[in-house]
């Protein structure tokens with residue numbers, strides 16, 4: 001059986017989840033569900049990154065111990081996943097024993113390979129990113145992620161000899177589909193070709209929180225090395241069943257700010273330990289809110305849980321996927337969310353389901369299979385939608401599905417269904433029910449709640465893409481339920 005392993009980045013737990021976190025999890029969930037419908041054996045991993053030094057600082061400020069702090073905050077991310085209907089198979093916390101062991105084992109392996117050496121680090125460090133910076137990567141002397149000047153530090157450190165893998169990494173990042181979209185690949189290629197690879201400082205001397213370097217307890221493993229390893233520690237690297245079955249990952253979904261770590265540093269670790277490389281690093285853009293950067297200081301951090309309460313989880317999922325062209329930055333706007341909920345979800349889709357089921361219930365106790373009207377079956381192009389999803393253009397996949405929704409609505413109006421009778425009406429209703437059933441399948445990855453409701457009202461179970469052909473159901477006994485969506 002084909003396997004499909006997909007991961008989100010693991011989230012820092014020193015702040016609350018916002019709509020940007022929701023966006024990344026939704027993209028990944030759509031892909032995970034899509035591949036399950038393809039009949040693949042899917043493993044979907046998400047989790048939280050808990051070993052950052054800044055957690056210790058935040059915990060101190062909150063006057064609780066660091067472990068209690070990270071556990072509590074990690075729960076908020078898990079809760080968000082559940083509220084968003086994220087169908088993850090595993091949720092890893094990097095303070096878990098299964099992770100700590102593997103992180104230390106890998107550090108040891110890098111060392112045995114001769115890729116770790118002790119030296120003196122002197123340079124710029126951003127505590128927010130937990131990352132070392134070169135002067136020229138700063139914007140106006142400040143970290144571009146945090147808009148803060150990094151600190152000059154000098155300390156004894158372990159270094160990872162990534163310079164050794166420069167040629168290998170360059171070849172990898174240039175290979176087809178390794179980094180998507182292409183614009184994000186070009187950024188990495190350019191940086192590698194201009195700067196080359198300098199050895200990376202991979203330990204923090206004297207840090208109180210984090211995973212100890214196994215052979216030198218005065219040092220903690222640099223949080224990025226530790227964080228990246230989660231993708232294999234969760235699978236039970238190196239000898240457990242899941243690792244053998246699911247590695248290498250098919251897709252790592254990450255935000256653009258951490259593209260370099262995933263596309264360059266992570267491959268170097270994997271080269272060094274002799275593991276296979278992931279297939280694709282899928283880089284998404286950032287969300288702004290009403291045109292402005294989302295930040296605590298601007299006070300415009302949007303709590304996705306509030307949005308779910310107000311608009312429903314399907315509306316939020318649909319909006320974020322439909323509104324934001326993949327690979328670009330996108331804007332969250334409440335007006336636009338409302339408009340898409342009212343027009344596309346409620347009017348186009350919700351009313352369609354309601355109209356068809358009303359007509360079916362009113363005219364027939366049972367709707368037996370008859371040949372479908374080809375006008376509609378011909379308007380549905382599953383292959384086209386599959387190709388779009390394969391290229392990760394999820395917003396276009398929804399737009400293509402909506403082309404079909406519009407075709408079905410048009411059909412009802414053109415045929416004036418409410419005036420039809422007898423065999424004619426029977427054939428049209430059967431055809432329409434088949435359309436709704438097929439929509440229930442292709443919409444399931446995007447809006448699983450609404451898809452479930454469609455299936456329930458049709459009295460069918462969720463199918464797979466194999467069931468996406470017309471004329472499959474021998475007989476329908478439908479039961480109209482509540483509307484799929486509520487207009488706001």
Ligand SMILES: [Zn+2]
Pocket residue numbers: 126127128129130143144145146147
């Ligand atoms: Zn920073």
